[in-house]
Structure formats: structure tokens, C-alpha cells
Amino acid sequence: SELSYARYGKDNVRLYKVHRHEDGSQSVVEMTVRILLEGDIETSYTEADNSVVVATDTQKQTIYILAKQNPVTPPELFASILGNHFIDTYSHIHAAHVNIIQHKWTRMTVDGRPHPHSFFRDGQEKRLVEAITRRGQGTSIRSGISELLVLKSTGSAFYGFHRDEYTRLPEVWDRILSTEVECGWHWKNLSSIAEVRSVVPQFDQAWEKSRNIILETFAKDESASVQNTMYKMSDQILAAVSLVDKVDFALPNKHYFEVDLSWHKGIKNTGRDAEVYAPQTDPNGLIQCTVSRK
């Protein structure tokens, strides 16, 4: 036998950091971090040679130390700081894969004003970062959004699709559209931590612009299909963020089925008369794309 793939580290490292501001208000960040390392680590698998193992606990301790010593936002910066630390500290480690999931803590509005230190979890939406730092090659970053659940009650159609003897789905000109957005935008390779730092102002801007483009396009587009709407989102994100070279989407089509009630006293609840629907947990459509800059 031979080892064809080896990557190890600590997953699900939960991290919270508070910032205490001059004016007495406080800000909080909560994230879940995954580190996976690659390098000259084969002998730890093949020969029980633990001398090459930077223990996963060491990796966890390192996350907390670097979180104390450095900013943890934007998450793209913190992921790059972590990745570069492992490359710079351990000569036998050649690549560090750092994934960060940032959770939502939205500041409460109390008595009409932002509360100085109280927050709530307004949804399961996550902000994502996947950063790969390779020795001598800089850092490749995919930023993203996941679990952003959206629904529109009209403004979506699906007709003109291929029909044959296997096709039962009726064409529809007015349907509910719901999906849980998983989207990523890939930054051009950043050659050093210095270049990452020079891009720092653009990470939050890109997240804000991408999120707004997704929500506004979802709402405004007279959608002919999930495929076409997600392409329009991707095209706009590429136009809005110059340092991004490709955008990917994976959108489940979360179906809502009409409930035919005509058996009960002839109730009309289909087509234009449909008001009561049965939301479907599964199966769901799944539409994926990657759109690249020409």
C-alpha cells in the first residue's frame, strides 16, 4: 500500500472574541474554525513516527493564541494569519487549509437605539472563508455565504423545458421559489500576508455587495429558472468585485406543492386559485454553477 492523500488537524474549534470600545459599547464575533495541515507527514501514518505531528491540540491552542494577538475580522485576514503561521513555524508543513464559519450575532435595537452589548441570532445564515496557504505560493481564498434561506411567493416561472414520455411536470408561469443560498467568490491568488492585508478593506465590502446582489436579484428577477437567476447573480458579483475571478452557487430548489382540495365540495385550490400549499422537505432540486471572468 501507499499513502495517496494525507491531511490532518482540528475541526469544530469554537471561538468567540469581544471588542470593548472606548465609548463603552462592545462588539462580539463568534466563529467555528477548522485547520487541516499537509506536508512531510507521511511517516506518522506509515511508520508510527509521531515526531512529524504538530498535535491537533497544538493547532487548537494556536488558534486561541493568534485570536488573542490578532484581529479575527475580517475572517479572510484571520484565516490567512493562521495559515501563514503554520507554514512559517513548521518547515515540514507545506500547506495549511483554514476554514472559518462566522455565525450571526446581530446587535439588538432597544428603546429605538443600538444596544451597547446585547445581540440576537437572526437566522442560521453563515459567512464562510476557505483559505489555502501553500509554502512559497501565497494564499487562495474562497469567501462565501451559506444557509441564507429565501422565498418569493410569485415572480418565478418554469416552462419551455424538454418534454418526453418521462415528463409529468406541468409548465408553470407563476410559482413559489425558495432556496437556501450557498455561494462562494474566489479571490485572485494573494502572494503574501502583506498582500492580504492590502486587500482587507475589500473583504467586508465584497461580502456586503454579494449579499445585496443575491437578495435584490432574487427579489427583482422575473425568474425563468433557478439556473438563469443564479447566473445573473454571479455575473453581477464578478462585475462588482474586481479581485474575484470566479463565483460558484449551489441552490436547492425547495418545492411547495399545490394541494388539490376539489374532492371536498369542489374547493378550488390549484393554479390561479392556489393559496394553500404543502412545503416539501425532500426531494429537492439542486442547481449548481461556477461563473468565471472572461
Ligand SMILES: O=c1[nH]c(=O)c2nn[nH]c2[nH]1
Ligand atoms: O428552476 C428550475 N430548474 C430546473 O431545472 C427544474 N426542474 N424542475 N423544476 C425546475 N425548476
